[in-house]
Amino acid sequence: MSGNTHTDVLLLSINVYSSLVFTKGKDKGTFTGTLGETAMITAISAGSAGSVAAVITTPVDVVKTRIMLSAAGETSEKAAMEEVDKSRKQGRSLKDLAEKTGGLKKSGFVVAQEVYRDSGMRGLFRGGTLRAAWTALGSGLYLGVYESGRVWLGERRGNTTEDLS
Numbered sequence: 001m002s003g004n005t006h007t008d009v010l011l012l013s014i015n016v017y018s019s020l021v022f023t024k025g026k027d028k029g030t031f032t033g034t035l036g037e038t039a040m041i042t043a044i045s046a047g048s049a050g051s052v053a054a055v056i057t058t059p060v061d062v063v064k065t066r067i068m069l070s071a072a073g074e075t076s077e078k079a080a081m082e083e084v085d086k087s088r089k090q091g092r093s094l095k096d097l098a099e100k101t102g103g104l105k106k107s108g109f110v111v112a113q114e115v116y117r118d119s120g121m122r123g124l125f126r127g128g129t130l131r132a133a134w135t136a137l138g139s140g141l142y143l144g145v146y147e148s149g150r151v152w153l154g155e156r157r158g159n160t161t162e163d164l165s
Helices: 005-022 035-072 077-089 094-101 108-124 128-156
Strands: none
Touching: 035 077, 035 094, 035 108, 035 128, 077 094
């Protein structure tokens, strides 16, 4: 998973719903429940859910990154992350780091306003397409492999697909 709780919750919620929609074909006789079909449905559902969740939560990620950059007094994300990690290992907060480096500790709302004023909505969603593609690929692979592995192991034990739900 991505490590961002807000994205993960949204991803899993959408994934469960879309999996249920895809498997509604079970009632019509079009869903066979084979391992490949289960993996494909899960991969498509998780990939779609992941990309939607990534786009929706992109502004939160943009604001979070800008807050860390300003607190660390850095201009690159990598340098800011190193400063934040070093500060956390020393048990210091972002506020302490901001005071030490001369950076500013701004609230998320203030940072979001600045981004919107400087770049508009486009600035808040900067990187959203790449993030959506990367999350779709990662979530689709991760949950597709997980679900097909779960079904395969269950079948080896003699459980049916319905028993595993």
